[in-house]
Amino acid sequence: MSMFAEQLEEWSCRGTQGQIHMEDASPPSQGVSVKVLEATLLSALKMLDVGKWPIFSLCSQEELKLIRQACVFGSAGNEVLYATENDEVFVLGMNCSGCLGTGDMQSTIEPRRLDSLCGKKIACLSYGSGPHVVLATEEGEVYTWGHNAYSQLGNGTTNHGFVPCQVSTNLVNKKVIEVACGSHHSMVLTSDGEVYTWGYNNSGQVGSGSTANQPIPRRVTSCLQNKIVVNIACGQMCSMAVVENGEVYVWGYNGNGQLGLGSSGNQPTPCRIAALQGIRVQRVACGYAHTLVLTDEGQIYAWGANSYGQLGTGNKSNASYPTTVVVDKDRVIEIAACHSAHTSAAKTQSGQVYMWGQCRGQSVILPHLTHFACTDDVFACFATPAVMWRLLSVEPDDHLTVAQSLKKEFDNPETADLKFLVDGKYIHVHKVLLKIRCEHFRSILNNDDEIIEMSEFSYPVYRAFLEYLYTDNIRLPPEDAIGLLDLATLYRENRLKKLCQQTIKQGISEENAIALLSAAVKYEAQDLEEFCFRFCINHLTVVTQTQGFAEMDHDLLKNFISKASRVGAFRN
Template identity: 45%
Template sequence: MEFRINVEMFLWSLRNWPIFSFIDWNCVSKVHMALVYGNLGNEALIVTTDKVVYALGCNTSGCLGIGVSHSTLYPKKVEALCGKDIKTFAHGRGPHVLALTEEGKIYSWGHNNHGELGNNSTNHMIPTLVTRNLTNEFIVDVACGSHHCLALTKEGKVYAWGENTRGQVGNSVNINEDTPMKVNSKLADKTIICISCGQSSSMTVTDSGEIYGWGCNQVGQLGIGNYVNQVNPCKVTTLVGIVIEKIVCGYAHVLALSNKGVLYVWGGNNCGQLGLDESRKTNVCSPRQLAVKEMGRVLDIASSHYNHISVAMGEGNRIFMWGECLGQIITVPILVTVASLHDVFARYASPSVMHQPLVLYGEEPDMSLTDYFRNAFDDQSTSDLVVRVQQKCIYVHKAFLAIRCQYFRTMFQQNLIKNNQSVIEEQTFSYDVYKAFLKYFYTDEIDLPPGNIPEFLKLAHTYSENQLKKHCVEKIKEEITIENAALLYGMSVEYNAKESEEYCFKFMLNHMTVVTQTANFAKLDENTIKSFMVKAAQVGASETVACDI
C-alpha cells in the first residue's frame, strides 16, 4: 500500500536525516525523490521534478555515481542519470546502487566485488545500463540485499545476480553471479508481484498471495519450517490459504502483510525484531501472527536488510516499531510519535538508511470535504478526545461530535466532560459497534462487522439518533435471514425504528411459514407477535380484495 506524502511532511522528513544538514534547498530545484544509504547513512541521492539527479556524501566505492572517488558535502550532478526519469532506487551494503527508470531500464554503480552491478562496465563509479539478459525485459521493481540484487519484470518474472554464497541468487554454479539470471524452478509458472531481499536471502509474493523464498536460512528467515539454506525457491506452506499482499525483509527476519491487514513474522529474533514476546528472543522458522490490540488492522510495513528494526503502520496511521532501536532491544511493538515510516529509520535505526526512497508526488489527489472528514476519524495527530472501549482507543474530535450528535452536545454543554479531559470510558457497548457509531458521524456510513446490527440499533435508540436508525435499513437488507428476521423485527419495534421494522415485516411476510417456526420468532413477546399477525392478516385481506377486483 502506498501512502502519499504531502510537501510539508516531505520536507520535515528530509530534515530528520543529518546528511541533508548542509543543503541549501534554494539552490536545488524542487525535490521529487530522495534516498539515504551507505554503511553510516552518509550517502544520498536527490531527484528533482525536472529529472535532474544529484548526489552527496562519502562516496564509498564510488557509490555516488559522479565519476570520481572523492566525497562531497554539497550536491553534485549525476550526469549519467539526468533526464532518465528515475522511478526508484535500491541499495546494498557495499554500497552499490540500482536506479530503475520509468521506461523499465536499470542502471547500476558502486561496489562490485561480488558481481552485484550485473554488467561488464570497467568504471563502477558511473551509472551503467544493465543489459545482460535484460535487453528485452521491462523491469517494474528492483531490490537489493547486502551484495545481491533482484529485478521484477512486467510479466511477473524475477531475475537475480550478485553474491551467491548462500544460494540467494538461485541455482547457479557460481559463487558470484555477475549476469542477471532468470529465477525459474518453482517460479517458472508463477506471476510475481512483490520482491524483497534480506542480507543473504530472497523473498517473493505471487499474484495469488503465496510466498516463495530462497538463499540463507540459518535463522529460519525463509519461513519454511527448517534452518537449511535453499538454492531453489521454496513455498511458505504455513500461510497457504492466506493472501499475502506485501513482504519486507530485515537483515535476517521477515514481515508479511495479508489482504486482511494481518501481520505475520518469522526469522531471526536476537534483537526482538519479531515482536512476539517480552522475554523470549528465539528464532522462528515458520510464520507467526503478530497481533497487537493497539495497532488494529495493519496498513503498511517496513524493514531493511541493513538492520534489525521492524516498523508497521496501524489504524489511524499510527506508527509502531520494535527490534533494535537506537542500540536498545525492544521486544514488543511500541507506539512512536512520528509522521511516517521513514521517520522511524531516520531517528531510531542503526545505521540510519532509508528502506526505500522518500517520494513527493507532484500532484495530490483532489479531496472533497467528505474525504477530509473521513480521514480525520481515528486520527491521533489531530484528535482532542479519546474514547476508550474494551481497552482500545478511538480518536475523535469534541467539536465535530457536538455538531453531529445531540447526546455529545449536551454532554459538553453541561460540563459532563471537562474541557481539558482527553479520555472518556465507554462500558455499555462493544468496541466494534461503538467505533462504527462514532465513524458514522464522520462519514454518514455504517461500517459495521456482520452480526452486530441488533446492538447497533440499541445504541442508536439509546442516543436518540433517529436518522441513524433509518440508515440501519441498508445493513439489515445485507444481513437479514430466515433465522434472524424475527430478532431484527422485534428490536426494530422495541426501538421504534420504523423503516427497519417495515422492511423486516415484509421479509417475514414473504417467508412467513418458515420464519414463524424459528426460535427467534418464539422469543418475541406476546404483544409483538399479536401485532405482527394482525398486520399480516390485514395485508393478506387487502391482497385478496385487490385480486377479486
C-alpha cells in the same frame, strides 16, 4: 580529520533536529499576489520532509525545497541520492566504493549532479552493503554502480562501477518495475512478473541452484517458472518473492530461519513457504536476517532472527516458522524493514505508526506506538544505521486539506460574498468563515452586507487581520504589527495579540526600538514592553541617537530614563 568527517561529527552532536515543516518557510513579503501565494502553497505541499536525516544539513534550504525523491544509504547513512522537481539527479556524501556514481571516489559535501540520470524519472532504487546501487526508471531501464567485487552490478565484471551504467544483458525488451538488493546481490522484477538476479551467491541467494556467483542477470525459474511475481525483497543473503495468488517463495541463506521453512538449511532455489498455506500475502519486507509479510487482511507474520526483538513477538527467540505479530487491534496497511538493520515498522489503517526491534541500540520486543506519521521516520530516528528502507517520494497528489483550502480562498473574488473597502482597496472574504472565526464579526455582520468600509485601520493591517482568520498566521513587518496589535486588543483576539508581539520581537532594531516600546506601553503588553526596554538598554548609545528617541513622548521618556537609571544604564 577530513572536512566530511568533521561534518559527520557535527551531525552526531546535533541528533535529529531540524525537521522541515511547511510552517517553517519564511512568509512572502506583503504585497505578493494571491496567485503567487497559491503557487508557494502548492510548492510547499510537494516538498519532501527530509529534515530528520542528518546528511541533508549539508543542503541549502533552496535545494531542499526542490527535492521530490530521495534515498539515504551507506554503512552509516553517509550517502544520499536525490531527484528534484525538474528530474535532475544529485548525490553527496562519503562516496564509498564510488557509490555516488560521480566517476571518482572523492567525498563531497556539495551536491554533485549525475548528468547521465537527469531527466530519466526514477521509479525505484535499492542499495547493497558495499554499497552498490540498483536503480530503475519509469521507462523500465536498470542502472547500476558502486561496489562490484561479487558482480552485483550485473555487467559481467568484478570492477567497481564509478558511473551509472545501464544493465541490458537478458533485460532487453523487459520493463523493470521493482528492484531489491541484498548485501552483495541484486534482484529485479519485470512488468510481466519475471524475476532476474545476479551477484554474490555463496548461500544460493540468486536462486540458480548453485553457489557460484552470477555475473549477469538471469531469470529465476524452478518453482517460479510459471508464476507471476508481484513483489520482491532481499535480506542480507536471502531473497523473497510474492506471487499473484498470495504465495511466498524464498531462497538463499537460512541460518536464522529467515526463510520461514521450519529449518535452518540454505535453499539454492525458490521454495514455497508451506506454513502460509491459505494465507494470501500482499507484501514482503526483509531486515538483516528477519522477514515480515503483510496479508490481504491486514495481518503481519514474522520469522527469522530475533536477538533484538525484531519479530515483535514479545521475546528474543528466533522463529523458523511464520509467527503472528499483533499490532494493537487495527488493520495494518504497510510494513517496513531494511536489510542493513534489525528494525521493523508498520503503519495501520488509522495512520498510527509502530516500531520494534533494534531502536537506538535498545531492544523493543513488542510493537511500540510512535508519534510518527510515516514508517520512514522510524528509520531516520531509531534504526542503525539511519538509512532509508525505500526511495522516499512526494506523493503526486494535489489534494488540499480543509485548512489548506481555506488559505487558498482568502481574497478570492470568485467565491467571496463580502468585501471590505480599506484605503480605497477591496479585500474579498466569506461571511460564514468570519463569523466562525471571530466573535467580533459574529455580532456585527448581517446577511445583507455586501461592502463594509473600514477607516480605523490601514489596508496592510486589516488585510493581515483578515488573512489571519484564514491561515492562523500573520504576514506583516514589525512596524505594521503595532497597528495589528491595536486591532487585536480592540477585538479581544488574544492569540493574535501574542503573534503580533512575537513578530515585533523578531523584527526589533535600533531604529524602531523606541516606536515598538511606545506601542507596547500603549497596548499594555507588559512582556513586550520589558523585551523592548531591555533591547533599548543593550543598544543604548545608538538608540538614544535615533529620530524615534528624539520624538519620544515626554511621559514615556521620563519613565524610560527613570527605569534605565534603576538598572544602572548610566553608570560609567
